[in-house]
Amino acid sequence: PEVQPEPYRIKAIEPLVLTTRAQREAALREAGWNTFLLRSQDVYIDFLTDSGTSAMSSVQWAEMMRAAETLSYSAAYHRFVETIQEVYGFPYVLPTHQGRAAEHVLSQVLIRPGQYVANNMYFTTTREHQERAGGIFVDVIIDEAHDPAAHHPFKGNMDPEKLRDLIRRVGPEQVAYVCLELNVNMAGGQPVSLENVRTVAQLCREFGIPLIFDATRAAENAYFIKAREPGMQDRAIPDIFRELMSYADGITVSAKKDLLVNIGGFLAVRDAALYRRMEQFALRFEGHPADGGLARRDLVAMAQGAREMLDVNYLRSRIEQVAYLAAALRKAGVPIVEPPGGHAVFIDARRFLPHLPQDQFPAQRLAGEIYLAAGVRAMERGIVSAGRDPETGQHKYPRLELVRLTIPRRVYTQRHLDVAAEGILDVFARREQIGGLRMVFEPPVLRFFTARFEPM
Numbered sequence: 001p002e003v004q005p006e007p008y009r010i011k012a013i014e015p016l017v018l019t020t021r022a023q024r025e026a027a028l029r030e031a032g033w034n035t036f037l038l039r040s041q042d043v044y045i046d047f048l049t050d051s052g053t054s055a056m057s058s059v060q061w062a063e064m065m066r067a068a069e070t071l072s073y074s075a076a077y078h079r080f081v082e083t084i085q086e087v088y089g090f091p092y093v094l095p096t097h098q099g100r101a102a103e104h105v106l107s108q109v110l111i112r113p114g115q116y117v118a119n120n121m122y123f124t125t126t127r128e129h130q131e132r133a134g135g136i137f138v139d140v141i142i143d144e145a146h147d148p149a150a151h152h153p154f155k156g157n158m159d160p161e162k163l164r165d166l167i168r169r170v171g172p173e174q175v176a177y178v179c180l181e182l183n184v185n186m187a188g189g190q191p192v193s194l195e196n197v198r199t200v201a202q203l204c205r206e207f208g209i210p211l212i213f214d215a216t217r218a219a220e221n222a223y224f225i226k227a228r229e230p231g232m233q234d235r236a237i238p239d240i241f242r243e244l245m246s247y248a249d250g251i252t253v254s255a256k257k258d259l260l261v262n263i264g265g266f267l268a269v270r271d272a273a274l275y276r277r278m279e280q281f282a283l284r285f286e287g288h289p290a291d292g293g294l295a296r297r298d299l300v301a302m303a304q305g306a307r308e309m310l311d312v313n314y315l316r317s318r319i320e321q322v323a324y325l326a327a328a329l330r331k332a333g334v335p336i337v338e339p340p341g342g343h344a345v346f347i348d349a350r351r352f353l354p355h356l357p358q359d360q361f362p363a364q365r366l367a368g369e370i371y372l373a374a375g376v377r378a379m380e381r382g383i384v385s386a387g388r389d390p391e392t393g394q395h396k397y398p399r400l401e402l403v404r405l406t407i408p409r410r411v412y413t414q415r416h417l418d419v420a421a422e423g424i425l426d427v428f429a430r431r432e433q434i435g436g437l438r439m440v441f442e443p444p445v446l447r448f449f450t451a452r453f454e455p456m
């Protein structure tokens with residue numbers, strides 16, 4: 001059969017508010033042309049983020065109702081830890097309230113000021129915590145990752161030569177750890193191959209450098225390994241996933257993505273002494289080691305989510321939905337990052353609006369225009385998100401000037417995607433008439449969250 005069967009049906013719905021273009025123009029002006037500042041009820045289809053926006057299953061909701069909110073080492077805690085131990089294969093597990101909390105704990109415990117951290121591209125909060133701990137961020141991703149049109153099946157891969165050069169240049173003891181993100185968000189949700197993970201792990205072992213994964217979207221990465229990597233087609237997802245995890249000394253996870261929950265995160269490591277240091281630090285900042293600042297119901301929702309996230313029929317449905325939207329845009333000639341990622345379609349705003357210089361914020365403007373056209377909220381992932389260079393005070397000019405259409409898990413149907421595609425094609429038809437933006441308010445840190453703009 002041509003049509004892929006959906007592996008679930010709808011049990012509860014949330015009514016959506018339909019707005020007029022005039023209402024959206026007023027709302028966007030009030031939000032200073034920043035989609036992060038829109039009021040949620042003025043948004044028809046929310047593609048801002050896949051973080052914490054998934055639909056939970058009837059089983060997750062049922063488990064949440066049954067969780068007893070007892071303190072300290074509750075049944076929920078043991079259920080969570082045992083499930084993560086089994087699914088991910090790490091002995092020591094520390095819950096945190098979300099991903100950046102895990103990054104805060106790990107960076108503070110593993111980095112000595114002045115040490116280097118090698119990454120495959122950057123993620124805003126991950127880099128922020130590495131630098132706050134005195135670490136020096138280095139990008140060792142393959143060159144193709146910075147080229148939106150390059151058709152590489154594993155654009156998230158690290159370049160072993162770049163990594164080896166860094167280790168030789170600064171010395172192994174000056175590299176705090178290697179941080180490998182799976183399904184690299186800022187590159188377009190691009191996977192890392194198992195072969196590349198093995199190579200990087202071998203390099204780290206050779207020099208005695210810890211290998212840490214940002215495993216926030218590792219389940220979706222496992223699907224791409226099965227679908228794209230030679231020799232993997234007949235392996236079960238949980239089997240690929242366990243092998244993938246076996247190469248890391250530790251992982252940080254934002255559970256708000258793969259694990260299909262609205263809040264939550266965790267750290268998992270193999271070394272008892274490292275766990276103890278993280279636990280002692282977390283006690284002061286993130287809550288008791290038995291809950292990480294979460295309620296017990298959140299722990300059981302994560303445990304159940306960890307079971308559901310590796311179902312191949314769910315993963316196929318989720319990732320094919322992203323590919324469906326990408327195909328609709330590609331067919332009309334809209335420039336997007338290729339190949340499509342696991343959690344989002346990324347529009348190349350630089351090629352969409354080639355007449356705008358990057359410091360007139362093309363991706364920020366395009367995200368606003370998409371909202372005006374169809375009530376669809378997207379996220380700017382370009383010069384505004386990149387921020388300013390602390391030394392020169394000038395904008396950082398990233399090669400990728402993208403608008404991210406981030407698809408929540410198990411929430412939208414094909415009709416929602418068709419409405420979004422239609423709105424984007426409408427903007428595409430008028431692209432020559434679209435001008436730039438001027439930033440009229442700029443906060444000092446992570447400016448993309450609260451900056452305000454006006455049309456030029």
Ligand SMILES: Cc1ncc(COP(=O)(O)O)c(/C=N/[C@@H](Cc2ccccc2)C(=O)O)c1O
Nearest residue numbers: 049050051098099100123124125185216254256
């Ligand atoms: C690969 C990766 N690693 C860690 C985290 C942090 O996890 P958490 O602290 O949010 O739980 C995230 C969060 N990504 C979200 C939310 C977001 C956060 C900051 C700026 C923009 C968007 C997004 O991409 O939408 C991530 O993608």
